[in-house]
Amino acid sequence: MKQNLKNMSGVPIRSWCQDPGPLTMTQAENLARHPRIFSHVALMPDCHPGYGMPIGGVAAFRDAVVPNAVGVDIGCGMCALATDSKGKPDKTLLQHMIARIQKRIPTGFNRHKSAQHWDGLEEYREKLSRKPGWMGKESLLIAAQSLGTLGGGNHFIEIQVDREDRVWAMIHSGSRNLGKTIAEYYHREALKQNRKETIVLPSEDLAFLDVHCAKGKDYIRDMSFALAFAGENRRRMMHTLKAILADTLGCGFENEVNIHHNYAAEETHFGYRVWVHRKGATAAHKGIRGIIPGSMGSPSYIVEGLGNPDSFCSCAHGAGRVMGRNEACRKLDAADVARSMQGIVHGDFPKIRKGPLKGMYDFGEAPGAYKDIDTVMACQSDLVTVLTRLQPLAVVKG
Template sequence: MKVLNLGKILIKSWAYEIDEAALKQAVNLSNLDFAYKHIALMADVHSGFGMPIGGVLASEGIIIPNAVGVDIGCGIIGAKTDVIHISKEEIKNIVDKSHKKIPLGFESHKNPKSWEGFKKAPKYEVIQSELDSSRYQIGTLGGGNHFMSIEKGSDGHIWLMVHSGSRNFGYKVANYYNKIAKELNKENKLVPEKTDLYGLFIDSVEGEEYFNSMKYSLEYAKANREELFRQFYRIFAEETGSREIMEKINVHHNYASIEEHFGKEVVVHRKGAIKAESGELGIIPGSMGTPSYIVEGLGNEESFKSCSHGAGRVLSRRQANKIFTEEMVNRSMEGIVFKNPKKDYSEAPMAYKDIEEVIKNQEDLVKPIVKLSPLGVVKG
């Protein structure tokens, strides 16, 4: 851990290096009057919108939509199957069938899906306006860095991973309440203009609405992953004969929660970070061509009991697509079954930090339990 004294409160970082834009955003956080104790930057930190991805902010009485982000509840399922051996042909068939049967990218289901949570939707305008379309989106992957994968575990078992979030729900909720916070900021002057860190008093009508809308988006994101996993596992089981999921972990990494730290109740924002309570299991993915890790939290209070949510980008999606070629990507994915019909190189392994270094840099936050090596990847 490195300690940086660049603002009103300290910045504590587990990153080997921090890009200039991310550091500037971290300094903005450290200068907020309501920021509590210190700002924590995880080993995968890189610049985001308003707040760096891989950042943890504890605040007193204020909640910031952009410190959660637009994909509220984005997260990962990691599941240990009863399968020990899998052939290349089986992997290829699973990837092919998943591309045909599971909606990827901007695709939705042709028919609406049911979910008990739809009956409990808050009566807020932004939630109600999205309910109809969300019935067609639950159990869909989305694009960007969202994926489903088949992994070989260091424990000898085949694991499955699913990475997705709240789809359009989280996006609409984040933007809706960020606009409200921005408008209110003209009067209450909570934050400096142009920081994109507009906040809401959590006990205000607007703050309570955002918090409840965010929690509902978390539930939807979790249900979305569960439905995705159900479809993915069914295809996997048809090919491999698998009959049992031996262990399943479902964690999200874009959210805010009310927690106690250093003897005070605060609002903890984790944007691209997962909770790492002592003994709590989590998932830290590398990239589509590099290992991932099942980890156990160590409950380190210095990071507000958090750890990285992945390897972290070193190149933006736009930069990656400019620099990388199909040949470079294919070479980096050698031996791993994947399809790239859209010629999108933004998620190439070279666009990410070294996962081994990222894990090493946070050995006081988590303990690696199982190393997962990719065999096949389905991407939106």
């Protein structure tokens, strides 16, 4: 499914995306001309414009980390598990489960009233010889209060069922405000350092830090902390979700997967050690399991990686947007949205309270705002093997 796209300068661009679009291509071409880029740029089938680097993009850099090529929600990712409960719960039972989830797991900007204990916070503090520049007086307190919370935007909790009518649970969330604070600080530091060294960048949004310099080492340390935080955040929510499911369905659990799709990691590709940045992209090393969610009204997939070197052993992280949030609010029809969510237990779409779209329904997360997940999956048959197809029964959005 790979296609080699024309690129007048820089390394090649290899795309699994049917129609990347002009802005996505501009960002991909900027990546291809980056002074530290390695081998080629890979675009996954869910690719769409991001900030600096496309979401659904994969790029490897020589001895460099690019904060905006990881993104602001460091460690955003997925967690899923299967139950041993067979048979679709009825609507009343699903509504009961959703109500209990909403009562126990804060969503949106909400967080726990008290700090949640996590050894990882103490371990991180012990590593610090000095206070990082991003860290305010209450940064770690807010982080501790945010553990086990969903956040907003496209983050979700779903109850699903596979082809054998076995019930599954799935969570999409990240590092909350912690990752955003870290990312924005280090991008500013990278830009300052690149300007000082008069480094010519194809876009200032792609400012980088050398991994051997102090700030580069600090970013890797703090990114790793945010990754651990995000993984723990999903683990805690899944722990709560398991308790609710066990109490409601009397079930046991198996096959839990917890993965990131916004991160950078040092890996070996084509015989070289490089820093692979996956921004809205899932690792698909040979034999490892991954999770590719659809939109809130469409199927999700549990997959196994094929280890395709041309994608830097990566695949899509979801359906990918076909419309921006504001565009979706303007263009999507309420009746069509209702039909796309038929049979799925969910909350009402809220109305926008302020700004130029005030009074309109917020359809930024409606199914019509996303690409068709089955088309996305078909485009990456050389990247992953599908293990399980999951149909949504009920959803909680952030």
